[in-house]
Amino acid sequence: MAEAGRVVSLAVYTKSRYSKLPDTPTLDETVLPGFEVAPWLGLFGPPNLPQDIVVRLSDTVGKLLSDPTFTASLRELGPEPYYLPAASFAAFVKADIPIWTEHARIAGIEPQ
Numbered sequence: 001m002a003e004a005g006r007v008v009s010l011a012v013y014t015k016s017r018y019s020k021l022p023d024t025p026t027l028d029e030t031v032l033p034g035f036e037v038a039p040w041l042g043l044f045g046p047p048n049l050p051q052d053i054v055v056r057l058s059d060t061v062g063k064l065l066s067d068p069t070f071t072a073s074l075r076e077l078g079p080e081p082y083y084l085p086a087a088s089f090a091a092f093v094k095a096d097i098p099i100w101t102e103h104a105r106i107a108g109i110e111p112q
């Protein structure tokens with residue numbers, strides 16, 4: 001709706017500006033320096049998945065996300081695609097869990 005001009009976007013919550021709304025500032029640039037919520041999607045496997053399979057799946061996803069046609073189709077849907085190899089993604093998730101655990105605690109959300 002913002003792209004169509006039906007609503008005015010005030011800010012985005014990522015650290016960098018959103019390519020579809022290049023004139024919309026980030027919250028970091030405006031009222032909340034240091035603020036960032038990065039939406040992400042990842043693949044997870046069962047515990048103790050053999051490392052060779054993890055690497056093969058990760059490499060396959062990396063190749064897929066290097067395909068300009070595929071990434072363009074994702075951008076049409078909205079997200080900015082990016083790739084983290086398996087080890088980097090695992091570290092990212094590990095660092096993100098305490099952040100969202102604390103947000104849930106502050107909001108009074110109980111684990112289920």
